[in-house]
Amino acid sequence: MQELFEQSRYAPKNHSVAKLLAEYSSKYMPVFEKVKKDWNPTIREFYRSTMGLRLYNGVKGKKAIGDAGVSIQIRPHKDDSFLKAVDEMLPDVDxxxxxxxxxxxxxxxxxxxxxxxxxxxxxxxxxxxxxxxxxxxxNSLSGPFTAMMKTPGSHRSLFGNYTYLDQHVELFYMPLLIFCKYKEVDLQWAIVVVLAHELAHAYHHAGRDNDGRVWAGMGRAHLWIREGLAMYYSERFVASQERSYPALRKAYDGLLDGSGEEYTSYLSWKNEYSLEHVKLALSMVRRHNVTRYEHFLEKLAEAKKLMN
Ligand SMILES: [Zn+2]
Structure with a gap:
């Protein structure tokens, strides 16, 4: 799908925010487009092999279109609540x-x-x-960020989103631009991290295993299962790249810092299990439609026991 350039309908009062918004199409949009082009295939290849899942595999003529079916849209923000919070708390920050x-x-x-x-x-x-x-x-921006992070589930969806209904990934450029300015994180690496996180959701939900099954009931699974698995796999992706791109790790850590517990809960189990353990557990969780967090932890332990 070809996404159109979408402008924010909200006019920010803070002049630094307004400047970022005005400069987006000339200065920052090319960075988003470049990341999308360069990193989308690499992330997908990593997930195909580590999760054992494939997004829709279409065939066009004689040419197979690998992992088409989940488009990536770049939009100003999910809604204007973050820009409003910046205006309210920091009207003059430069x-x-x-x-x-x-x-x-x-x-x-x-x-x-x-x-x-x-x-x-x-x-x-x-x-x-x-x-x-x-x-x-x-003038610390941590005020508006903390205000957003206090609402469960809103932190990561501040920067990006995966929609179950029509299966696409959205990246929100205004919160990302502000975050990167504030934390001095390189924009392109922050975009890679958010893209990897949202694509992990897409694979977990719409990816097909070798029996052709998807996880239709994923939306009902506990938040810690959904976000924990997305964090786990996106962190593993970062780990696979960080020797060549140390700035990618810095961006990941910057985004993790101060996140809500649904995004950090995976830290309590990630070192206990290998990629193959988690792959098997993910397969069981999807097949049995696990929704409770305790059952998810049981599946992880069961997968490890079966394999060791
Ligand atoms: Zn998420």
Missing amino acids: FDRYAQLRELRDTLLKVSLHYASDPERDKVYKWMLQDTRNYLKG
């Missing part, structure tokens, strides 16, 4: 000045010895450091 002052603070901390030797200079130094810290604290 992202460039914020980044510059953070750099100044880090530099000031490194040169404290230079000023400490002279009481007069030390006084000015301490004032400057405190003033810089005050600005950073008062």
Whole structure:
């Protein structure tokens, strides 16, 4: 499907946010398009082999169209609640000045010895450091992010979404652009992480096993099962690439940091099981339509026992 360039209907009051929005089509849209083109096949190949699942395999003429069927749409945001929260909490924050002052603070901390030797200079130094810290604290974007993250399920869907009904992946560029500016995370790697997360959902739900089965009841499974499996597989994907692309790991960790517990619950079981254990457990969970979290943990243990 060919997605059209969709503009936000909400007009942000914060001028830094408005600037990002205005620059999107010329400056950032090419990054989204490039990630989509370059990383979509790599992520899908990794999932096909690690999950043993395939998305719809169409045939066009004599040519097989591998894993077509889940389109990727790039939209401004899911709804305007995040941009509204930024406007309400931080109407005046300037992202460039914020980044510059953070750099100044880090530099000031490194040169404290230079000023400490002279009481007069030390006084000015301490004032400057405190003033810089005050600005950073008062204008931190963590306020709006925390407000969004307190609502279960809304953190990851702030950046992207997978829809069960018509099976497509959406990436939301405004929250991603703001997040990357704020955390100094490279945009392209943040997009790869979110794309990997949403595609994991797509495979778990619509991927066919060798018997042709999908997981129609996935939407009823406990949030910790759905998000835990998506986090597990996207993290494994990151692990498979991080030697060549260390910035990808930094983006993953940045996005994980401060996430709700439905996104971090997998950390409690991920080291207990190998990729093959989880693959077998996933297959059982899908076949038996497991919905309760305790049963999911039992399937993991059962898979390990069967294989070891
Ligand atoms: Zn998710």
